[in-house]
Amino acid sequence: xxxxxxxxxxxxxxxxxxxxxxxxxxxxxxxxxxxxxxxxxxxxxxxxxxxxxxxxxxxxxxxxxxxxxxxxxxxxxxxxxxxxxxxxxxxxxxxxxxxxxxxxxxxxxxxxxxxxxxxxxxxxxxxxxxxxxxxxxxxxxxxxxxxxxxxxxxxxxxxxxxxxxxxxxxxxxxxxxxxxxxxxxxxxxxxxxxxxxxxxxxxxxxxxxxxxxxxxxxxxxxxxxxxxxxxxxxxxxxxxxxxxxxxxxxxxxxxxxxxxxxxxxxxxxxxxxxxxxxxxxxxxxxxxxxxxxxxxxxxxxxxxxxxxxxxxxxxxxxxxxxxxxxxxxxxxxxxxxxxxxxxxxxxxxxxxxxxxxxxxxxxxxxxxxxxxxxxxxxxxxxxxxxxxxxxxxxxxxxxxxxxxxxxxxxxxxxxxxxxxxxxxxxxxxxxxxxxxxxxxxxxxxxxxxxxxxxxxxxxxxxxxxxxxxxxxxxxxxxxxxxxxxxxxxxxxxxxxxxxxxxxxxxx
Numbered sequence: 193x194x195x196x197x198x199x200x201x202x203x204x205x206x207x208x209x210x211x212x213x214x215x216x217x218x219x220x221x222x223x224x225x226x227x228x229x230x231x232x233x234x235x236x237x238x239x240x241x242x243x244x245x246x247x248x249x250x251x252x253x254x255x256x257x258x259x260x261x262x263x264x265x266x267x268x269x270x271x272x273x274x275x276x277x278x279x280x281x282x283x284x285x286x287x288x289x290x291x292x293x294x295x296x297x298x299x300x301x302x303x304x305x306x307x308x309x310x311x312x313x314x315x316x317x318x319x320x321x322x323x324x325x326x327x328x329x330x331x332x333x334x335x336x337x338x339x340x341x342x343x344x345x346x347x348x349x350x351x352x353x354x355x356x357x358x359x360x361x362x363x364x365x366x367x368x369x370x371x372x373x374x375x376x377x378x379x380x381x382x383x384x385x386x387x388x389x390x391x392x393x394x395x396x397x398x399x400x401x402x403x404x405x406x407x408x409x410x411x412x413x414x415x416x417x418x419x420x421x422x423x424x425x426x427x428x429x430x431x432x433x434x435x436x437x438x439x440x441x442x443x444x445x446x447x448x449x450x451x452x453x454x455x456x457x458x459x460x461x462x463x464x465x466x467x468x469x470x471x472x473x474x475x476x477x478x479x480x481x482x483x484x485x486x487x488x489x490x491x492x493x494x495x496x497x498x499x500x501x502x503x504x505x506x507x508x509x510x511x512x513x514x515x516x517x518x519x520x521x522x523x524x525x526x527x528x529x530x531x532x533x534x535x536x537x538x539x540x541x542x543x544x545x546x547x548x549x550x551x552x553x554x555x556x557x558x559x560x561x562x563x564x565x566x567x568x569x570x571x572x573x574x575x576x577x578x579x580x581x582x583x584x585x586x587x588x589x590x591x592x593x594x595x596x597x598x599x600x601x602x603x604x605x606x607x608x609x610x611x612x613x614x615x616x617x618x619x620x621x622x623x624x625x626x627x628x629x630x631x632x633x634x635x636x637x638x639x640x641x642x643x644x645x646x647x648x649x650x651x652x653x654x655x656x657x658x659x660x661x662x663x664x665x666x667x668x669x670x671x672x673x674x675x676x677x678x679x680x681x682x683x684x685x686x687x688x689x690x691x692x693x694x695x696x697x698x699x
Contacts, residue, residue: 236428259425
């Protein structure tokens, strides 16, 4: 870890306290693994596939490739920003420095809320859908709560103990996931074809969902069946920006991070769609899939047999654990970044780097406590997985929409990039991203998303109360972000050519 060095002035007007820096030791594969591990198609599909079957039928999987295109356009915009402002905190840092600290803080708080709820959603998937099928026991709200709490604790301990070890574990887990998902998809196609258990006509079936009005947009308080199917991809293909949250620990971040994010979205999009086709084609000839609480696990066991099926389910558990690990890591870095700027509750404790572990230990413990609180809130709900999945889809949509809107408004005044640029594709990419995000957010008018909206509004109220106190104590002028020269310093530390701020860049 680099020696602590004073930078700038404090919001109170005096000299700033020395700021600590974490070691810059991550390469391309580590960055790719973070993006790939957070997205985790195994996690997203195992979590949300049952909801798609019930709301949209098997035909709903055709919303996936459209969603991938929409999310890829967002990844490209995020890549352009990461190449210009390679600092931990991603959207919080970008919006704070380009638009202003008030909007930046709002974006940071939404990001924090998302990471807290999606961590619980991911780990709850292990307890509620995979382990009951793997060990053949009856899953209940009580045992799912206990198992999830233990998994969250293990991930927090690993993140707090060592960043290097965390990345080694994640790199191995991502490699296992990549090999395992490819093997699983190939085996489903091969064994399913050999045993006559593939029905490709099932891919276009609506099952119990009425075919009439299937593609309708819906009304004021409900979305159409096909529209609801987009949530599978929207829940799964998120978190690629977590690579940008580790920018200060990545070598040559302006070049490495955009590449890692885009490659993660493309590879996961293609592999995920092939897996969905294999599972859905087989689901038409496997008894009990429609009634199963774990339809993907039921299909795998039905096609490949119990022994092979359970081996592959173990690989899925590893993949999901890796996803939760990356989310914990990303949440810890966001809390640390906001605390370093004295913007987060308890910032004086949460911005500290532990001398022995060289990790933001206090921030790791804080994320653990937040996850346990969120888990307790949802622990008595019989529909906890759907509510967590819905909130974990709504929040990133809000983050992406706010960040893309900022890019559209301020792209002419951004600092120059030395690593990645959209070039002549900027306008088409922004059009696709804007249309996609507007459509996605409209889906959440459906009455079934009432609980996630309540969760979001409660968290917003808590954040608003704290931020009002922050403004009262310091005033707006006291929230000025560090000068854009810090961005140049970050690029210099990464070994790239210094990028000069453009005219009119916000400070």
